[in-house]
Amino acid sequence: MQNVFKLDALANAPLKTDPYPYFTVDQAIDGDKISDIIRAFPAINDGGSYNIDDVEMQPDFRSLIDSIDTPAFRRIICDKFDVEVMDLPMMITLRGYSRKKDGRIHTDSKTKIATILIYFNETWPADSGRLRVLRGEQDMNDYVEEITPGPGSLMAFKVTDNCWHGYPSFEGKRQSIQINFLTSEAAGNKHRFFHRLSARLKSLFK
Numbered sequence: 001m002q003n004v005f006k007l008d009a010l011a012n013a014p015l016k017t018d019p020y021p022y023f024t025v026d027q028a029i030d031g032d033k034i035s036d037i038i039r040a041f042p043a044i045n046d047g048g049s050y051n052i053d054d055v056e057m058q059p060d061f062r063s064l065i066d067s068i069d070t071p072a073f074r075r076i077i078c079d080k081f082d083v084e085v086m087d088l089p090m091m092i093t094l095r096g097y098s099r100k101k102d103g104r105i106h107t108d109s110k111t112k113i114a115t116i117l118i119y120f121n122e123t124w125p126a127d128s129g130r131l132r133v134l135r136g137e138q139d140m141n142d143y144v145e146e147i148t149p150g151p152g153s154l155m156a157f158k159v160t161d162n163c164w165h166g167y168p169s170f171e172g173k174r175q176s177i178q179i180n181f182l183t184s185e186a187a188g189n190k191h192r193f194f195h196r197l198s199a200r201l202k203s204l205f206k
Contacts, residue, residue: 004030004037004067010076010154018144019135019164021081022157028118029064029152036060038120038151041175044096049178052092065092068179077114077181081158085113085181098129098174103167105137108159108180115163116156116179119149129170131155137164149174 006028013023029037040061044050052065074086108115117131124130132143133155147155157163 004033004064005073006030007072007076010073010156011079015080016145019133020157020160020162022133022155022163023080024145024147024156025154026150027152028154031152033060033064034120034152035122037064038122038175041120042094042096044094044175047095047097047099047102049093049095052094055094068092074181077116077156080156081114083113083158083181088113088181088183089185091180091182093178093180095176095178096173098170098172100169100171103129103169105134105140105164105166107137107161107163107165110159111183112159113181113183114156114158116154118177118179119147119153120151120175120177121149121173122151124148124150126170126172128168129172129174131165131167133157134164134166136162140166140168149176 006025009025009028010023013025015021015023027034037060040058042050042055042057042061044055057065069090071086077083077085129149131147131149132140133145133147134140135142135144147153157165
């Protein structure tokens with residue numbers, strides 16, 4: 001699977017700086033391929049993040065994952081956020097199900113340089129569950145933009161002390177990929193260890 005990402009759309013997306021550096025793309029994945037990718041999205045029926053190496057992948061989805069880590073994609077992130085990620089480790093995790101407690105307001109860990117979220121849902125009729133770019137940590141309704149987690153929608157942001165985001169409580173299928181550029185391999189190993197441990201504990205207690 002070639003040219004899965006609409007790299008021109010990512011490169012040309014305007015950078016917004018209020019309240020922190022971020023950009024969005026409504027349809028970041030090739031329209032001819034998005035439905036196949038959504039159908040091939042690994043079945044994840046529990047909440048939380050799953051390491052990409054800990055799920056079974058069909059060929060269409062594997063091709064998407066293999067296409068993510070390219071110099072062109074990394075260069076866009078470098079240029080947008082004025083960061084240097086060309087040689088930094090990348091971590092990819094998946095989410096397939098949102099619990100009522102998910103989506104709470106938070107900022108990302110300081111071991112992350114940039115975060116890219118891509119959504120893989122055919123439609124999104126629900127009013128809740130839409131990602132919000134927030135001005136602070138207290139009020140979910142104090143937001144500057146709301147991103148619908150539809151087919152191939154993307155939101156990328158620079159990790160800062162005030163990169164507050166979250167979404168109103170939603171329970172149900174909510175498929176996404178999270179891509180992170182990390183400060184070090186050690187940070188990546190730590191994140192992956194805890195994601196794997198969480199997944200195993202959920203499996204044991206089913």
